[in-house]
Amino acid sequence: MARRDHQDSRGRAGTRISLMCAVLGALLVSGCSSALSLPEKPQPTDAIREDIESIFGTLYGEDAVRAVLVQQHGELVYEQYQESTADDTWDVRGVTRAVTSTLIGIAIDRGLISGVDATLGQLLPAYAAVLTAETAAIQLKAVLTHTANFAPMSEERDIRGTPADLYAQPDWVAAILADRASRGPGDGRFLFSDPGTHILAAIVAEATGMSPFRFADEVLFEPLDIDTAPLWEERFAAGRDPQELLREYQEADVAWPADPQGVNLGYTHLRLRPSDLLSIGQLMLDEGAWDDEQVVSATWAVQATSPVVATVGYGTIAYGYQWWVDPQRGVFYAQGEGGTAVVIDPVRDAVAVIASEVTIDDERGNHGYASATAVGLAVLLLADLSDDSE
Structure with a gap:
């Protein structure tokens, strides 16, 4: 419906x-x-x-x-x-962001996150040491809508971005937050940022006590009959050739690589079947309902897919969550x-x-x-x- x-x-x-x-x-x-x-x-x-x-x-x-x-x-x-x-799975690249957003919505529905007005200081207490007063006050809504002035990725078509090379960082989330503090608050306008989306995945991990992939398997993929066995979420780590890990990843079925702390990459590299993507699209079309079960609230499904902010450089296209x-x-x-x-x-x-x-x-x-x-x-x-x- x-x-x-x-x-x-x-x-x-x-x-x-x-x-x-x-x-x-x-x-x-x-x-x-x-x-x-x-x-x-x-x-x-x-x-x-x-x-x-x-x-x-x-x-x-x-x-x-x-x-x-x-x-x-x-x-x-x-x-x-x-x-x-x-039955073949493919790297869905940036479609991953929509899955990460849905996990945020489900965590809010379950009371694990208080809402989109929650701040990074409240959501990421483990990173208090790298949060300034200004970055601690950033609201979840700003991260969801790319208006929090996190840096965009570089033009390279891999994970390297800002910070200069996330592969080399022992803690990607800490590096992204420190980089954001050095950039300042910006002007509040839309600035597309994959590092910012990875912060959303870290918020999911902190709120749920499990990796985003395992949370997704439990609350999103299983209700949609998306088969994820066996879960493949190998971590990028210092001293390990990232290209070697990515080659292994390309041989996996449903897969989602993670940063050194086990936070799956919130913005990319989720591997799914085309029919799985169709199910996710149908879920959002039906305002979060699937087989008479409300997988994610209708409130979230509608808000996430409605115009929330204007974009810069994308014509009349707007952005939701x-x-x-x-x-x-x-x-x-x-x-x-x-x-x-x-x-x-x-x-x-x-x-x-x-x-x-x-x-x-x-x-x-x-x-x-x-x-x-x-x-x-x-x-x-x-x-x-x-x-x-x-």
Whole structure:
């Protein structure tokens, strides 16, 4: 059942023609070819088939996209796998942020966190030594919305960022907090920060007394029937080659690497199946409910996926609690660098998932461009579905 009371605030999705122009424009720039095989079942609509054939090669070419799934009214209407199967897991990259946000919401629901007005001083007492009076007063809401002036990551496509190299830090959370103290409060505007999102994962660990992965397994993945066995959450540690750990990670099934203290990377490298992403999208579409169970409160699900702050440099797109919100196109979404996206359309009561295989050291093109293109493709496919508001 789709959310009904909050659809008007999201606006209506853009027309299919304008979406096609936008995505085909990207295709012409990329010069990619499109070649794929379609499954016999389930049969897609003719419009979805057309669009897939037209733009499938945009994301680094057809050798990168691994799965395309579209679901409406809780029923799968389109499913395609390219050189993969439904059981294969992929690094969902930045979609991880939406999972971390949901864990914060569940912790609040359970009284483990008092609310989004709680401060870092209250939430991370173990780090009192590196918190200044100013950073101790930062509210959870500011971290969730990237308005707390944590540093953005570097342009490198790995975990190195600010501090200069997190791999070399004995305590990533302490290093991130110390770096934030040195930066000062900033101006309160949106500044996208993966280190800031990792602080959210540390808050989950502190509040629950377990790693975010184990908490997620208990309160989120198990209710959604997401199989995580065996849990793979190896830690980055001083003296251990991070690339060696990442190579092991790429051979794991469901996995989520952790920092030296056992805090899973709140912003990246969660490995899931495309169908798992579809379930997470459906959960948020249905305002936190799953099989008559309220996995996360409707209050949180709606707040997290509604416009909370304006963004800088992203046009009309707004931001919620680690979810992007596009009122103009009537969707909210999570995106992962390299071509993965979970896009939810409340008006059409639908979810689309694009999953791509882009390894840690992949050198093809611009990963941010690919993630935006994945979102555009998903929105285009959703626009091919019937509009329930009509």
